């Protein structure tokens with residue numbers, strides 16, 4: 500990263516992830532993403548339209564007035580071809596989930612993608628799952644066969660433990676993405692262990 504980069508030296512793990520609400524004004528001017536369509540989604544209002552229609556919520560990372568990245572979350576249904584919770588006595592093949600809809604970071608903001616995904620996973624486990632039954636997170640990981648090599652975002656999500664809903668899917672997939680899911684239960688369990696009170700003696 501050149502020293503002049505506007506994100507030089509920024510530690511994204513230390514920056515707050517902010518809910519993108521009407522009182523938060525950020526233009527996204529100068530936002531550069533290695534997939535240009537994600538710049539367009541921001542600039543041409545797709546994200547704002549989805550928020551206005553209440554079909555997604557968006558969170559952002561910014562440094563000073565510069566947009567470093569954004570992530571949208573929405574309700575989803577995970578569908579799998581096998582009953583993956585049989586050992587818990589649950590025979591269903593579809594489950595409540597929260598989906599990562601759009602995720603993009605400025606290509607100069609290294610580490611911003613990790614920050615947004617780790618924040619989202621913890622947010623859903625800690626804040627959503629106690630009030631709404633939600634066991635999984637899902638994502639349609641972008642796969643573009645028309646670049647050399649093919650652009651495949653799934654490797655990024657694998658870093659966080661996401662698995663393919665269809666591990667045997669042949670490539671290129673029939674749609675421009677590969678659906679993945681993450682089981683939140685281990686984190687939910689960890690977060691619900693009550694703090695141990697200090698002993699009186």
Ligand SMILES: CC(C)(COP(=O)(O)OP(=O)(O)OC[C@H]1O[C@@H](n2cnc3c(N)ncnc32)[C@H](O)[C@@H]1OP(=O)(O)O)[C@@H](O)C(=O)NCCC(=O)NCCS
Pocket residue numbers: 532533534537602603604605608609610611612613614638639640641651652653654655658
């Ligand atoms: C995918 C994206 C959000 C990742 O963000 P990022 O800030 O580059 O990711 P980070 O720097 O936090 O990287 C975290 C780790 O994932 C790895 N990684 C990033 N993209 C990867 C990919 N496509 N395949 C495999 N690994 C990847 C990084 O090397 C890093 O690995 P490390 O922790 O072992 O060093 C970003 O590249 C992006 O905006 N891409 C264009 C839009 C897009 O594809 N969005 C996802 C659509 S589903």
